[in-house]
Amino acid sequence: MSNASRSATLAEGPSPTSHRIIHVFRAPVGGLFRHVVDLARLQAAAGHQVGIVCDANTGGDRAAQAFAALAPSLALGIVRVPMHRNPHPSDLTALRVLAERARITGATVLHGHGAKGGVYARAARVAGPNPIRAYTPHGGSYNYKPGTIRHRLYMGIERLLALRTDLFLFESEYVAGRHRAHAGTARLTRIVHNGICExxxxxxxxxxxxxxxxxxxxxxxxxxxxxxxxxxxxxxxxxxxxxxxxxxxxxxxxxxxxxxxxxxxxxxxxxxxxxxxxxxxxxxxxxxxxxxxxxxxxxxxxxxxxxxxxxxxxxxxxxxxxxxxxxxxxxxxxxxxxxxxxxxxxxxxxxxxxxxxxxxxxxxxxxFSMKRMGADVLSGYAAAFRARVKAEPAAAHAGQAI
Known part of the structure; x- marks a missing residue:
């Protein structure tokens, strides 16, 4: 596909009803899981196709029940693969599974949640059109004490992954500030507070x-x-x-x-x-x-x-x-x-x-409205697509100059 036709495709879409979104995270437990479940339901209700990739070994019966209730909203399905909290050789398998799932479903958005989900969503190499890469930290690696070896390691990883991040969706001003202080500025950010229903x-x-x-x-x-x-x-x-x-x-x-x-x-x-x-x-x-x-x-x-x-x-x-x-x-x-x-x-x-x-x-x-949370996330996606369209002609022009 030429640069011009690729830019035209992005400019035309995805339309407000055509996002194909895969949410990626590790453990289906706690507030992070609730956040993903709420977003998935809101996005499906708004006409988007949604799927999930997460860990196969955590969550137990409660996660299984939650997924069973959520399944009718997940047009792109649920894939569970072993994931570990810390770096592990199984990460390579999880990355391959995610990349293949994104290719098969034609995902236009890979949205990573939490430190591990954020790594997977941004590091996966997808054959074909490149999805928007969005990342919502949920504390995680940003909560380590500054100056420690682990904090320096994870912030170094965040700086590298920022190069492959189209959109940061921070849950709080606090985490956004931690990112600026220790991982640098990001190209496109939104503060999207968690929301709850009436x-x-x-x-x-x-x-x-x-x-x-x-x-x-x-x-x-x-x-x-x-x-x-x-x-x-x-x-x-x-x-x-x-x-x-x-x-x-x-x-x-x-x-x-x-x-x-x-x-x-x-x-x-x-x-x-x-x-x-x-x-x-x-x-x-x-x-x-x-x-x-x-x-x-x-x-x-x-x-x-x-x-x-x-x-x-x-x-x-x-x-x-x-x-x-x-x-x-x-x-x-x-x-x-x-x-x-x-x-x-x-x-x-x-x-x-x-x-x-x-x-x-x-x-x-x-x-802290749930509807506002859902709308703000979709607004962030739209801004990321616009930024991608705007960047393509600049990249093409640079290539011609060379």
């Missing part, structure tokens, strides 16, 4: 005999769970006989359970498997998010939308969710500050507490 902005009625504190999320030290356990132990030493419900799974589940027993909190802490968040919110008086690093966590959005009392750390994109109420956030890695924040919410007058979290919910409703 039904999630209804308050949750409390269950009978709720737990005092509630943790929902991955069970690993990076989520700050040890600091929550320290805060709980201190509160109980002060005579507050509080109970904590922890809902989630993760690589440190057994270690955290052992820590609970070693701290003498066995009767005060209950562990349960992941489950729908609104049903869990009803079972706790205060949700605590003690994270050490985040991008833009859905669990905070969902709790805020439901006007549920919430204590969270001042990390990542969480201040963007809290907006004017960000002064209520606490520093990470500080069990004492976490304890004090919990006490303030516990001891707050019920009417004042309800009004404060109702205000937060109203603010989130204005700023």
């Amino acid at each position: 039904s999630e902005f209804l308050p949750v009625a409390p269950a009978a005999d709720p737990y005092d504190l509630l943790y929902i999320g991955e069970l690993r030290d990076a989520k700050g769970v040890p600091f929550l356990l320290e805060a709980l132990a201190s509160l109980r030493e002060e005579g507050r006989n509080l109970r904590l419900l922890m809902v989630g799974s993760g690589p440190d589940a057994d270690l955290l359970a052992a820590r609970v027993r070693a701290m003498g909190l066995g009767d005060a802490v209950a562990f349960e498997a992941p489950q729908p968040i609104r049903a869990v919110l009803a079972r706790g008086r205060i949700m605590v998010v003690p994270s050490l690093a985040e991008s833009l966590p859905y669990v905070v959005l969902e709790a805020a939308a439901a006007e549920h009392p919430l204590v969270a750390t001042n990390v990542g994109g969480i201040p963007e969710i809290f907006g004017a109420a960000a002064s209520h956030l606490v520093p990470p890695r500080d069990a004492g500050a976490l304890k004090d924040a919990i006490v303030r919410v516990l001891d707050e007058a019920p009417d004042a507490r309800a009004a404060r979290f109702a205000d937060l919910g109203a603010s989130v409703q204005v700023r």
Whole structure:
């Protein structure tokens, strides 16, 4: 195909109803998975053809159920192939599978999510027309401590992959800032906050005999769970006989359970498997998010939308969710500050507490709409296609000059 005809094809399309989008990510769990599922549904409803490539070994029954429900929206299907969190020889196989899937389906957009999905979407070499390469970081490699060997390695990779990235879709201003500071400027960027649907902005009625504190999320030290356990132990030493419900799974589940027993909190802490968040919110008086690093966590959005009392750390994109109420956030890695924040919410007058979290919910409703999220992603794709069309004649002219 000549440069002129290729440019004409891109200029004509893809039309607003003709994107063929493959979302690529590793683990079908947590907020990243929810983000992809929501986007896939929105894009399919808007007339686009959508498919997924992800890991075959994670997610369990919950992922299988989610994929079964999503399948009618996925005209390009679901392909699952083994993927590892860290660099692994199997990456070459995953790249070949993705490239072949993109070729067979005629994908016009490869949209990578998370560090591993971002590598695959941008590194895959697709025979035939070159799809737009979009990348949504979800924290991941951007959360490593600057200056460490791992941080320097991953930011070096990000700088190289930026050369093959048509569009960055950052979940938060925080991650966009980390990219600018450590991986350089990008050609085309959008801030696309996670969004939630209207039904999630209804308050949750409390269950009978709720737990005092509630943790929902991955069970690993990076989520700050040890600091929550320290805060709980201190509160109980002060005579507050509080109970904590922890809902989630993760690589440190057994270690955290052992820590609970070693701290003498066995009767005060209950562990349960992941489950729908609104049903869990009803079972706790205060949700605590003690994270050490985040991008833009859905669990905070969902709790805020439901006007549920919430204590969270001042990390990542969480201040963007809290907006004017960000002064209520606490520093990470500080069990004492976490304890004090919990006490303030516990001891707050019920009417004042309800009004404060109702205000937060109203603010989130204005700023974090799921429809807006979907529209902003499609707008980003369109801008990337326009940039590709604009760049083609310039590249052709440079070639002729040589």
